[in-house]
Amino acid sequence: MGEVVASRRTLAKRQRVALATTLAVFTLTPVVWTILGGSRPAIAAAEGKKENSLPKTALAAGSDQNTGPSQTAGEAISEVLRHPILKNADVSVMAVDLDRGRTIYAYEADRLLNPASVVKLFTGTAALQILRPEYRFKSTAWITKKLDVDGTLAGDLIIQGGGDPTLVSERLWLWVTEMHHLGLRRVEGDLVIDESFFDGKRVGPGYEEENTDFAYMAPTGALSINFNALGVYVRPAEVAGQLAKVSIEPQIPFFEVDAKVQTKSKAGRYLLIGSYPRADGRQEVKARGWIGKNESMKVIWRKIDNPPIYAGETLKDLLRRRGIEVTGKVRVGKVPKSAISFHTFVSRRLSEVLDDLNKYSNNFVAEMIVKTIGAETMEGPGSWKTGTESIRRFLKREVGIQPDTYVLRNGSGLNDTNRFSAAQIVRLLDYIYRTREIAYELIPSLGVAGASGTVRKRMTSDLVHHKVRVKTGTLTGVTALSGYVMSRDREVIAFTVVANGLKVSSRRASAVIDRIAEALSGLPLEGGPTTLSKPLVRGKP
Numbered sequence: 001m002g003e004v005v006a007s008r009r010t011l012a013k014r015q016r017v018a019l020a021t022t023l024a025v026f027t028l029t030p031v032v033w034t035i036l037g038g039s040r041p042a043i044a045a046a047e048g049k050k051e052n053s054l055p056k057t058a059l060a061a062g063s064d065q066n067t068g069p070s071q072t073a074g075e076a077i078s079e080v081l082r083h084p085i086l087k088n089a090d091v092s093v094m095a096v097d098l099d100r101g102r103t104i105y106a107y108e109a110d111r112l113l114n115p116a117s118v119v120k121l122f123t124g125t126a127a128l129q130i131l132r133p134e135y136r137f138k139s140t141a142w143i144t145k146k147l148d149v150d151g152t153l154a155g156d157l158i159i160q161g162g163g164d165p166t167l168v169s170e171r172l173w174l175w176v177t178e179m180h181h182l183g184l185r186r187v188e189g190d191l192v193i194d195e196s197f198f199d200g201k202r203v204g205p206g207y208e209e210e211n212t213d214f215a216y217m218a219p220t221g222a223l224s225i226n227f228n229a230l231g232v233y234v235r236p237a238e239v240a241g242q243l244a245k246v247s248i249e250p251q252i253p254f255f256e257v258d259a260k261v262q263t264k265s266k267a268g269r270y271l272l273i274g275s276y277p278r279a280d281g282r283q284e285v286k287a288r289g290w291i292g293k294n295e296s297m298k299v300i301w302r303k304i305d306n307p308p309i310y311a312g313e314t315l316k317d318l319l320r321r322r323g324i325e326v327t328g329k330v331r332v333g334k335v336p337k338s339a340i341s342f343h344t345f346v347s348r349r350l351s352e353v354l355d356d357l358n359k360y361s362n363n364f365v366a367e368m369i370v371k372t373i374g375a376e377t378m379e380g381p382g383s384w385k386t387g388t389e390s391i392r393r394f395l396k397r398e399v400g401i402q403p404d405t406y407v408l409r410n411g412s413g414l415n416d417t418n419r420f421s422a423a424q425i426v427r428l429l430d431y432i433y434r435t436r437e438i439a440y441e442l443i444p445s446l447g448v449a450g451a452s453g454t455v456r457k458r459m460t461s462d463l464v465h466h467k468v469r470v471k472t473g474t475l476t477g478v479t480a481l482s483g484y485v486m487s488r489d490r491e492v493i494a495f496t497v498v499a500n501g502l503k504v505s506s507r508r509a510s511a512v513i514d515r516i517a518e519a520l521s522g523l524p525l526e527g528g529p530t531t532l533s534k535p536l537v538r539g540k541p
Helices: 010-035 074-080 116-131 169-181 307-321 351-359 364-378 384-399 422-434 435-447 506-522
Strands: 090-097 102-107 139-145 155-162 192-193 227-235 245-249 255-263 269-277 283-292 298-303 331-334 342-347 469-477 478-486 492-500
Touching: 074 090, 074 102, 074 364, 074 506, 090 155, 090 422, 090 506, 102 227, 102 351, 102 492, 116 422, 116 469, 116 478, 139 169, 155 307, 169 307, 169 331, 169 342, 192 298, 192 307, 227 269, 227 283, 245 255, 269 298, 283 298, 307 331, 351 364, 351 435, 364 384, 384 422, 422 478, 422 492, 469 506
Parallel strands: 155 192, 192 331, 255 283
Antiparallel strands: 090 102, 090 492, 139 155, 139 342, 227 245, 227 298, 269 283, 469 478, 478 492
16 A cells, blocks of 8 residues: 555556657657646746746745755655644655656655545546546436427426436526427426436435535435526615515525525625425525625525426426426426437536536536446446445556555545545556546646636746646645646656645645645655655655
8 A cells, every 4th residue: 555556557658658758858748738738837938047936935044046946845845744734734745756757755655544525536537437538428308108290298208317417507408499499399297307327315425424505515316407506696785774685596486585684884794595405395595694785796505405306397497488388297207118218418528527526626526427437337326335336446457556445435525534545646646647548638627726726726826827737625624635746847746745634724724735836846856766666655754
């Protein structure tokens, strides 16, 4: 477990890359930068400029930038790990030069810790390998009888979900429009939702540790829309003392809204928005608090608790708006054997869906992907048990991580559930980088320092801006950062930092951990002869 061992396949690829680099180094360098999503390094763009400017924390007292760096990257990282915020935390760190196959830094690299949302790297990589980048989620409409000449269906319209995590109201409208152009005008029966692609369990392991209605806790469902969340919009009235205007999206009978938000003359707002399941299967939304009369409109997202009925009621409303009346009710059922396939609606390619997974760290998307993997690779409906088992087999077969050396229970990394070491995460990053069909799809889905995703407001200095692609992980007491950084010598570094047991806010912890990426990007790299096939060096910084 304390080793990062290159597979024969990886070593063979490394040899080919080395040969190609020798023959065409000036051709390959722009390609690497294209994958990492950045422009050419500043040291190449500015003629006569030999190195990037250094972070102030990396300059020794009395030195200046013109005399060159006074620290190596390793020394700077050790200094970061001695910071009071990290000093008493449980930390696992590893950084590897992927092009030269050497370990730049390793501290407690084989220690199992909670990596939070960095787990999504395992989910996304496994999905690309198992389902393939071109995989599309399919949702199918079935009819129990053929349409009459006037477009009437004298029977039920059945919607069979296929685990699509990207169905939102706008795409649902497109699907409804396509059914309209196929001649459907009236349904004299029920709108039936078939969820049999997944099992009946709504939330995965770890979700039971938190009782909240926040959108990041949204349940799964084989047919789900709007990430199984609703938007609650609050805008002030024109006159202080009046009730603020509260509306929801989508506006359907599935929701019952109880809103009493006051408009006040002072600046600011204090809003309490709750979403609760009703005994009849619908959802109750409560809004309380106040908002200043000069404040802009605020939208707050909350989860729903009954995915099939939520999706069905939204679809029924959109059908009505498109001129297709459904006379019956929305209910859950299964496609009968005698049903006729009417229309199949497909999602974007899986590789495009990964943007939602990694850039925005969407828990709902992660869990939907895990259950889809289970449904497509194992017998029976998709579940967390079958999905995570398929991922374990992939990690053993393709990446070389043995199933008894880590803990994987859900696909999002939510709560105190999963355990991986920095060495295992870097091993995965190496696999991604060496596997072209995975690298070209997954690396662009990572957040770009100072530009996109969960790091759009982080690492904005010239040292790392647009030079780092990462996946973040954040929970109470947990902060993690994992991905790729381009060094000042144009070497691609895979790195992972996982910190558990933090006593400060994630914002303060992230500001400290980000310095490790800055050190790897802007300071000279120092690494011994250790390669990916030799044991990691452990020790205190």
